[in-house]
Amino acid sequence: MQSVCFTTETTSDGVVERDFTVGEIPGVLWSPASSPERAPLVLMGHGGGTHKKWPAMTGRARLLVTGCGFHVACVDAPGHGDRPRTAHDEREIAALYRAREAGEPEGPVVVRYNAHLAERAVPEWQATLDALQELPEIGGAGPVGYYGLNMGTAIGVPLTAADPRITAAVFGLHWPDALAEPARRITVPVEFAFQWDDEHIPREAGLALFDAFASKEKTLHANTGSHKELPRFEADSAARFFARHLVRASTSPALT
Amino acid sequence: MQSVCFTTETTSDGVVERDFTVGEIPGVLWSPASSPERAPLVLMGHGGGTHKKWPAMTGRARLLVTGCGFHVACVDAPGHGDRPRTAHDEREIAALYRAREAGEPEGPVVVRYNAHLAERAVPEWQATLDALQELPEIGGAGPVGYYGLNMGTAIGVPLTAADPRITAAVFGLHWPDALAEPARRITVPVEFAFQWDDEHIPREAGLALFDAFASKEKTLHANTGSHKELPRFEADSAARFFARHLVRASTSPALT
Numbered sequence: 001m002q003s004v005c006f007t008t009e010t011t012s013d014g015v016v017e018r019d020f021t022v023g024e025i026p027g028v029l030w031s032p033a034s035s036p037e038r039a040p041l042v043l044m045g046h047g048g049g050t051h052k053k054w055p056a057m058t059g060r061a062r063l064l065v066t067g068c069g070f071h072v073a074c075v076d077a078p079g080h081g082d083r084p085r086t087a088h089d090e091r092e093i094a095a096l097y098r099a100r101e102a103g104e105p106e107g108p109v110v111v112r113y114n115a116h117l118a119e120r121a122v123p124e125w126q127a128t129l130d131a132l133q134e135l136p137e138i139g140g141a142g143p144v145g146y147y148g149l150n151m152g153t154a155i156g157v158p159l160t161a162a163d164p165r166i167t168a169a170v171f172g173l174h175w176p177d178a179l180a181e182p183a184r185r186i187t188v189p190v191e192f193a194f195q196w197d198d199e200h201i202p203r204e205a206g207l208a209l210f211d212a213f214a215s216k217e218k219t220l221h222a223n224t225g226s227h228k229e230l231p232r233f234e235a236d237s238a239a240r241f242f243a244r245h246l247v248r249a250s251t252s253p254a255l256t
Numbered sequence: 257m258q259s260v261c262f263t264t265e266t267t268s269d270g271v272v273e274r275d276f277t278v279g280e281i282p283g284v285l286w287s288p289a290s291s292p293e294r295a296p297l298v299l300m301g302h303g304g305g306t307h308k309k310w311p312a313m314t315g316r317a318r319l320l321v322t323g324c325g326f327h328v329a330c331v332d333a334p335g336h337g338d339r340p341r342t343a344h345d346e347r348e349i350a351a352l353y354r355a356r357e358a359g360e361p362e363g364p365v366v367v368r369y370n371a372h373l374a375e376r377a378v379p380e381w382q383a384t385l386d387a388l389q390e391l392p393e394i395g396g397a398g399p400v401g402y403y404g405l406n407m408g409t410a411i412g413v414p415l416t417a418a419d420p421r422i423t424a425a426v427f428g429l430h431w432p433d434a435l436a437e438p439a440r441r442i443t444v445p446v447e448f449a450f451q452w453d454d455e456h457i458p459r460e461a462g463l464a465l466f467d468a469f470a471s472k473e474k475t476l477h478a479n480t481g482s483h484k485e486l487p488r489f490e491a492d493s494a495a496r497f498f499a500r501h502l503v504r505a506s507t508s509p510a511l512t
Contacts, residue, residue, distance in 0.1 A: 196467075207463075210478075216480060217479075217480060218452075219487075220452070220479075221475060224471070224472060224474050224475075233496070236496075
């Protein structure tokens with residue numbers, strides 16, 4: 001098993017940020033500066049074309065660390081951030097740009113390419129989680145959440161379906177084509193966000209993916225606005241969702 | 257214009273509860289015990305077959321008063337609580353019970369009877385709001401919200417469409433038949449809750465009513481579960497919705 005290798009550490013406004021690698025995978029772990037003995041962990045998946053320290057990631061991590069006392073880990077997805085692109089990555093990215101420039105739907109390219117990335121990313125996340133759970137401040141028995149929209153959902157849905165350590169998840173903003181099947185194997189609580197006026201993802205597609213989750217507890221949040229206009233308050237809502245589901249299940253007396 | 261006539265006052269755990277009448281309409285006003293000079297007001301509509309002090313009303317009022325510092329008013333709807341039933345009320349209630357006992361859909365009776373009640377209730381709410389705004393702790397210029405599910409939505413949608421003083425509203429759990437038309441005249445921020453597995457209201461009906469609101473800012477919250485299984489955390493969400501929309505607009509420095 002590979003271990004977490006920390007490379008840098010900085011602290012700012014109550015949040016410790018540590019860059020790490022697990023094998024070839026570069027990641028970042030955000031933790032409370034005044035950390036209890038042990039705290040739940042949220043795995044965070046970034047969107048397509050961005051990376052592990054994109055502002056949406058650092059902002060959401062801060063909410064979860066300072067608001068809930070959680071650890072939050074994000075890794076660069078294959079072909080993203082500090083990671084090399086394969087020839088396959090380059091071809092798919094070129095296809096996406098061609099579709100955009102031609103005013104054609106992005107969906108077919110995004111669905112296909114994200115499904116490919118998920119196949120590469122799921123075992124990487126599992127190896128990363130194995131390594132993170134070796135850290136004393138996280139541990140192997142604590143609750144684990146997953147939080148990712150867009151490509152973060154394309155990777156997170158098969159990951160959550162495959163890994164029973166993940167006990168609550170926030171997803172959103174994706175098509176059901178490649179995800180409805182793994183979603184039907186997910187039974188943990190899910191919060192799912194989509195945009196009522198999404199110019200890329202038809203309304204029926206968003207509803208169909210939400211419908212596919214087998215979870216007894218699931219909540220759909222639909223907001224007016226285009227694909228990129230997801231309201232900021234959904235990040236607060238996600239933090240409360242994880243507080244409900246991870247803290248209640250936590251074995252850490254410091255968090256109850 | 258009729259005035260608020262207070263009849264009783266009790267204080268418990270930081271909440272002042274005052275029963276009142278405005279003409280023939282019995283109501284209750286909940287306020288912060290340590291009240292600022294002026295605070296926003298939320299009008300709360302109860303569901304069918306219940307009354308102004310039903311546990312769901314007192315619980316939600318407490319969240320809004322202690323969590324947000326708001327005033328919350330609830331009145332008995334026509335034919336409900338301390339109010340007499342007309343012969344028309346008795347006929348419709350009997351029709352509802354007959355439908356239930358026969359295992360027939362409740363929707364047609366509820367939609368028809370609630371539309372009738374709304375016609376009686378909307379002018380009553382407007383007279384009540386006129387009177388409440390004469391109170392110095394509420395005032396005529398402060399923000400006003402409306403919060404009602406089930407029959408509270410059947411009354412609240414036409415009320416919000418008719419009264420420009422209401423600047424934010426939480427609705428849910430009703431059919432679009434009589435409400436889509438007034439909903440299309442509502443442009444204030446709306447949060448709308450419905451149950452994904454509602455045994456009375458088809459999924460498409462809930463989505464159609466949400467879709468009808470003309471509001472630029474609107475959020476749909478759909479949760480798994482039957483009609484009566486709306487999760488408790490939706491009341492917390494409603495409180496945060498009103499905090500976002502009423503406090504920001506408030507002129508009271510004590511609340512900013």
